[in-house]
Amino acid sequence: MRRCLSRSLLVCLLFATFARAELPPDYKVVLLTENFPPFNMADNNKNFAREKNISGLSADIVREMFKRADIKYTMTLRFPWDRIYNHTMNTANHGLFSTSLSEARKPLFKWVGPISKYESVLVGLDSSAPLKDLEEAKAYRIGAYQSAAVSQYIERLGFTPQNALRDQENIRKLQSGKIDYWATSDPVWRFYAKEQNATGLRTILSFHTSDLYLALNKDIPDEVVERLQAALDQMRSEGYGTCKKNPELC
Incomplete structure (x- = not known):
């Protein structure tokens, strides 16, 4: 019983020490x-x-x-x-x-x-060819957002995406035929497409879930x-x- 009380007291003291720890007032x-x-x-x-x-x-x-x-x-x-x-x-x-x-x-x-x-995806036009996996996508021109996690992810897999300074630029590139697919995030791409009144886009391939x-x-x-x-x-x-x-x- 005495040993149990000692352990309980130790836990309380440790908790009290943590609880009293304060950051500087201006932190x-x-x-x-x-x-x-x-x-x-x-x-x-x-x-x-x-x-x-x-x-x-x-x-x-x-x-x-x-x-x-x-x-x-x-x-x-x-x-x-x-x-x-x-x-x-x-x-x-x-x-x-x-x-x-x-x-x-x-x-x-x-x-x-x-x-x-969020979900990492390749977005294409309604008329874009279907893709069974990312390896197949290496034969196409891929647009992405510079230094974004999705771009870094496919770069590690051997892709050389056409990185844009703004993710919205990839919508225009996709619609004008300058890229074949847009490596981006869902639901992010849907928001940008709605913002720019862009129609005729769809998710072609979903390939990674990220926290x-x-x-x-x-x-x-x-x-x-x-x-x-x-x-x-x-x-x-x-x-x-x-x-x-x-x-x-x-």
């Missing part, structure tokens, strides 16, 4: 994101937005996560992805979402998630990562970011 995480609808996007459809002018499924989850973890933050949407990705990787107290976690990226950041997920995360600079304290992950886990248990709360994802 703040600088969050960066991009237009990646419906996960994160500027309300004014521009390539720059701040705070309340950023919306989306992931943006809402990240806000709630920081609120529950009691950690201050700022949120800015910028362009292009390549720049904010490298800036986050090289700048203390910065975070980036929505980001795919790959083996190549894993050691570059600290990670919280998953916050959402989306909050990527944090490696100098971020572990305490921050743990508090954010605990907040997200609690939110998940309540249905945030799942079919229960967001049937449009399913």
Whole structure:
């Protein structure tokens, strides 16, 4: 009995020590994101937005996560992805979402998630030839978004995609015959197609499912990562970011 009490007391002391750990009063995480609808996007459809002018499924989850973890933050949407990705990787107290976690990226950041997920697909015209697998697609011209996870994924498989600075450019390239297929994300491509009133497009091949995360600079304290992950886990248990709360994802 005495041994059990000692163990219980030790657990309580450890918990109390963790609970008392506090960040400096002025501590703040600088969050960066991009237009990646419906996960994160500027309300004014521009390539720059701040705070309340950023919306989306992931943006809402990240806000709630920081609120529950009691950690201050700022949120800015910028362009292009390549720049904010490298800036986050090289700048203390910065975070980036929505980001795919790959083996190549894993050691570059600290990670919280998953916050959402998406499907990697090849999009073509209604008249495009069907594809049985990605290997068959290597005989065609593939458009993609520069430095995006989908582009990096197919590059690792031996593709040399025609990378554009804006994902929307691939819709015009596809319709004008400059590329045969567009390597992108679902539901992202559907949002852009609707935005540009583009018709006659369809998913030709679905080839990979990816979770989306909050990527944090490696100098971020572990305490921050743990508090954010605990907040997200609690939110998940309540249905945030799942079919229960967001049937449009399913």
